[in-house]
Amino acid sequence: MLNCIDNSGAAIVECAMVIGQKRHASIGDRIVVVVQKQRDAGAAGMAAASGAKVKRGDIRHAVVVRTKQKVTRRDGSCIKFDDNACVLINKSGDPIGSRINGVVGMELRKKKWSRILSMAPSQA
Amino acid sequence: MNVTPLARRPLSCLKTSLLRQARQQKMFSRSLATEVQAAAAAATSKTPSQGPDQNFFANTYKTDRLVDKKTKSVRSAFALYPPPLAAAGKPLSPPSTTNPVAALHDLQIKKLDPTGARTALFARTREAAKVGDILLVTHRRGGEPFAGVCLSIRRAGIDTAVLLRNHIGKVGVEMWFKIYNRNVAGIEIVKRRLKRARRARLTYMRKPKHDMGSVAEFVSAWRKSRRVFQTKGAKGKAAGQGGQGGKKRK
Numbered sequence: 001m002l003n004c005i006d007n008s009g010a011a012i013v014e015c016a017m018v019i020g021q022k023r024h025a026s027i028g029d030r031i032v033v034v035v036q037k038q039r040d041a042g043a044a045g046m047a048a049a050s051g052a053k054v055k056r057g058d059i060r061h062a063v064v065v066r067t068k069q070k071v072t073r074r075d076g077s078c079i080k081f082d083d084n085a086c087v088l089i090n091k092s093g094d095p096i097g098s099r100i101n102g103v104v105g106m107e108l109r110k111k112k113w114s115r116i117l118s119m120a121p122s123q124a
Numbered sequence: 125m126n127v128t129p130l131a132r133r134p135l136s137c138l139k140t141s142l143l144r145q146a147r148q149q150k151m152f153s154r155s156l157a158t159e160v161q162a163a164a165a166a167a168t169s170k171t172p173s174q175g176p177d178q179n180f181f182a183n184t185y186k187t188d189r190l191v192d193k194k195t196k197s198v199r200s201a202f203a204l205y206p207p208p209l210a211a212a213g214k215p216l217s218p219p220s221t222t223n224p225v226a227a228l229h230d231l232q233i234k235k236l237d238p239t240g241a242r243t244a245l246f247a248r249t250r251e252a253a254k255v256g257d258i259l260l261v262t263h264r265r266g267g268e269p270f271a272g273v274c275l276s277i278r279r280a281g282i283d284t285a286v287l288l289r290n291h292i293g294k295v296g297v298e299m300w301f302k303i304y305n306r307n308v309a310g311i312e313i314v315k316r317r318l319k320r321a322r323r324a325r326l327t328y329m330r331k332p333k334h335d336m337g338s339v340a341e342f343v344s345a346w347r348k349s350r351r352v353f354q355t356k357g358a359k360g361k362a363a364g365q366g367g368q369g370g371k372k373r374k
Contacts, residue, residue, distance in 0.1 A: 076285070
């Protein structure tokens with residue numbers, strides 16, 4: 001279960017599998033998720049009006065942007081967030097939402113997710 | 125030996141009984157008393173190459189040595205190994221008592237922190253940074269400077285690191301920084317803890333009850349105070365630098 005921190009309409013998603021590797025996912029890794037909870041605070045009306053981009057039960061791709069697990073960087077520094085979070089993307093790798101609210105890990109740069117990085121308000 | 129039973133035995137077994145006798149004799153010839161000699165012969169075959177060490181063995185292992193009467197060379201029942209020699213042919217000196225790892229750390233710290241400022245900032249002194257203080261780490265390689273409450277200081281020579289915790293947009297973020305890292309441009313004390321922390325590691329500050337939240341306001345206030353000093357000119361700036369105390373810039 002991860003938080004979804006974009007405005008695609010999903011609030012909590014469940015990881016179904018990690019794409020392209022047999023290990024656990026870390027920041028910048030692509031995963032397949034199932035939308036478990038929609039963002040409904042105000043979005044309920046908006047979802048009906050504009051049609052939320054994703055619905056509960058949808059299977060989507062996502063990129064992990066924060067992990068509770070410590071991520072060690074090359075210079076020996078470590079980063080650890082208090083939650084696990086992801087951003088939904090479509091099959092071609094473009095983010096579904098148009099905004100990200102929340103900090104994302106700097107490892108995205110290394111893994112070539114510059115679009116997500118540029119959408120994020122802050123990076124750590 | 126086996127003469128009497130041999131007579132009673134059928135002729136066909138003569139061969140086997142004779143063989144048995146021969147084997148027994150061989151057994152005697154292989155017994156302990158001769159084994160020493162055999163081993164010693166093997167040992168002496170090695171000794172000529174050792175040269176001066178022969179005397180050494182003769183003196184030290186007196187109990188084991190056997191002097192051959194003809195060749196006057198030392199024989200032993202045990203394998204003899206020469207003592208390890210240094211490059212110059214002298215025996216090795218005993219290992220030094222100083223800790224080589226600590227010496228290496230000192231060397232590296234001297235290289236990475238020539239002014240000693242980083243060491244001083246996290247030394248066990250009154251002026252040094254302690255857990256509970258709010259620190260600001262500036263990175264040389266881009267990115268925003270990271271500020272946070274120091275939860276723990278891991279003192280490990282060159283690997284000494286600090287754990288900072290902050291909230292960025294409602295999400296708690298913790299980062300470890302190696303203090304001797306070249307990428308860490310500077311570490312500054314933004315705010316000191318009012319009372320000394322009574323724990324070495326403030327992991328309880330992760331709990332919602334004790335969580336400090338964002339330290340952004342402390343950092344902005346500290347920035348503002350610095351700016352005041354900076355605009356007042358060189359004299360004020362110097363005073364500001366002195367007033368902050370324990371601050372490190374590089």
